[in-house]
Amino acid sequence: DAGDGDLLRVQDARRLFGGLVAVDNVSFEVGRGEIVGLIGPNGAGKSTTFNLVTGVLPLSGGEIHFEGERIDGLGPERIAARRIARTFQHVKLAPMMSVLENVAIGAHLRGRAGMVSGILRLDREEEKNIFGEAARQIERVGLADIMHQPAGSLALGQQRLAEIARALCLDPKLLLLDEPAAGLRHLEKQALADLIRRLRDEGMSVLLVEHDMDFVMQLTDHIVVLNFGARIATGAPADIQRNPAVVEAYLGS
Ligand code: ADP
Ligand code: MG
Numbered sequence: 001d002a003g004d005g006d007l008l009r010v011q012d013a014r015r016l017f018g019g020l021v022a023v024d025n026v027s028f029e030v031g032r033g034e035i036v037g038l039i040g041p042n043g044a045g046k047s048t049t050f051n052l053v054t055g056v057l058p059l060s061g062g063e064i065h066f067e068g069e070r071i072d073g074l075g076p077e078r079i080a081a082r083r084i085a086r087t088f089q090h091v092k093l094a095p096m097m098s099v100l101e102n103v104a105i106g107a108h109l110r111g112r113a114g115m116v117s118g119i120l121r122l123d124r125e126e127e128k129n130i131f132g133e134a135a136r137q138i139e140r141v142g143l144a145d146i147m148h149q150p151a152g153s154l155a156l157g158q159q160r161l162a163e164i165a166r167a168l169c170l171d172p173k174l175l176l177l178d179e180p181a182a183g184l185r186h187l188e189k190q191a192l193a194d195l196i197r198r199l200r201d202e203g204m205s206v207l208l209v210e211h212d213m214d215f216v217m218q219l220t221d222h223i224v225v226l227n228f229g230a231r232i233a234t235g236a237p238a239d240i241q242r243n244p245a246v247v248e249a250y251l252g253s
Contacts, residue, residue, distance in 0.1 A: 005031055005032065006029040006030065006031050006032075006065075007030050007031060007032045007034075007066065007067060007173060007174055007205050008029065008030040008053065008064070008065070008066055008084075008174055008205070008207070009029050009064070009065040009066075010026060010027055010028050010029070010049070010052075010053065010062070010064050011027050011062055011063045011064070011065065012025045012026070012027055012061060012062035012063070013025070013026045013027070013049065013052055013059055013061075013062040013063075013064060014026075014059060014060045014061035014062050015045075015048050015052055015057060015059060015060050015229075016060045021228075021229045022045050022048045022229050023045040023048050023049055023052065023226075023229050024045070024228070024229035024230040025061070025062065025230070026045070026049065026062075026224075026226065026229070026230065026231045027062075027231065028224040028231065028234060030174065030205050030207055031205065031221075032173075032203070032205055033200060033203055033204070033205060034200075034205050034206075034221045034222070035196065035197075035200050035205070035206045035208060035219050035220045035221055036205075036206070036207050036208065036220060036221065036222055036223070036224065037208050037209075037210065037216040037219070037220035037222070037223035037224065037237070038207060038208065038209045038223075038224050038226065039209070039210070039211070039213075039216060039223060039224070039225055039226070039240075039250065040225055040226035040227050040232075040249070040250055041227065041249065041250050043228075044226040044227055044228065044229065045226050045228075045229040046178070046209045046226060047089055047178055047209070048229075049226070050086055050176050050178055050207075050209065052064065052072070053079075053084065053176065053207075054076055054079055054080070054084060054086050054176065055071070055072070055073075055074055055075050055076040055078070055079040056076050058072075058073070059072050059073075066079075066082055066084065066174070067082070067173075071084075080170055082173075083170060083171055083172050083173040083174070084170075084172060084173070084174045084176070085167035085168070085170040085172035085174070085175050085176070086167060086175070086176035086177070086178065087160070087163045087164055087166075087167055087175075087176070087177050087178055087180060088163070088178055089178040089179045089182075089209075091156070091159045091160065091163060092163070093151040093152075093159055093162060093163065094151060095150060095151055095152025096150055096151075096152060097150065097151060098147065098148050098149060098150060098151065099138060099143060099146060099147045099148070099149060099150075099151050099154065099162050099165075100131065100134055100135060100138065100147045100148060102151050102162060102166060103134040103137060103138055103147075103162060103165045103166045103169060104130050104131050104133075104134040105166065106134070106137075106165070106166030106167060106168075106169035106170065107129075107130045107131070107133040107134040107137070107166075107169035108130050133169055134165070134166075134169060135147060137165040137166070137168040137169050138162070138165045140165065140168060141161040141162070141164055141165045141168070141195055142161065142191065142195070143158060143161055143162060143165065146158065155188070156183050156184060156188075157184045157185065157188030157189075157191070157192065158188075160180050160181075160184065160188075160192065161191070161192070161195070164177070164180070164195065168199075172204060173204065173205060174204070174205045174206075174207065175199065175204055175205070175206050175207070176206075176207045176209075177196070177206060177207070177208050177209065177210075178209045179209055179210055179211065180192055180196075180208070180210065181193075181210055181212045181215045182210075182211065182212075189212065189215060193215060193218065193219055196208070196219055197219065208220060213241075213251065216237070217237045217241065220237055221236075222234065222235060222236055222237070223235065223236075223237055223240045225240060225243075225245075225246050225249070225250065227249040227250065232245050232246065232249060233245055233246050
């Protein structure tokens with residue numbers, strides 16, 4: 001499959017938890033510079049799919065390819081080093097630490113993934129580079145004014161942007177966002193949508209899990225729909241919106 005255009009190819013991905021089939025032979029692709037939506041009801045297997053792509057969980061079956069190479073089985077550090085970054089459904093910032101310090105953890109992980117303990121023995125030059133990179137990414141998401149505030153004092157929308165800044169420190173080719181708009185106010189959602197579009201315009205690919213359908217429909221190039229772990233549809237936003245199986249499983253009522 002050398003030279004194929006897809007950045008990420010998930011092929012018959014399967015994940016069992018005991019007797020539960022959380023991800024049931026799911027296949028989909030993310031092309032370069034695409035924003036792809038991954039939607040479905042709670043428990044459909046969306047976050048588990050993220051955990052499979054990022055190597056947090058091993059597959060029970062199937063394969064995952066990135067830039068034409070198999071990445072399943074590599075483990076989270078080596079997958080991150082391939083430049084796949086993610087945010088989590090629940091914000092994972094240290095509330096007492098500043099935005100800058102929180103984001104610097106991401107900058108530190110770049111290039112020496114997994115060596116969290118290494119942060120204790122940085123020389124001054126390395127430390128300057130890491131905080132410089134963190135500050136650049138904070139600026140990129142529009143939080144420069146508040147980078148010295150404790151993360152816990154930020155509005156939820158700002159915390160989500162800070163998490164994205166931390167992920168951006170990995171210089172990702174593919175960014176996975178797990179419900180980034182959940183709980184955000186209208187203006188915060190607009191700022192987030194603008195940021196995602198800007199990242200795409202800079203060449204990044206985005207895989208987006210999100211329940212807010214207006215948000216998903218306005219942003220994505222195509223959409224993958226999961227239900228009880230299985231893919232029940234895939235297609236352009238307009239087609240997904242009027243797909244009877246999708247309406248019944250998810251969009252209806
Ligand atoms: P979604 O993100 O679409 O809401 P998840 O991927 O979180 O769904 O969960 C899919 C299914 O797998 C659910 O039934 C959930 O309870 C189950 N599940 C997820 N993670 C685990 C786990 N670590 N152990 C056991 N079951 C899990
Ligand atoms: Mg989830």
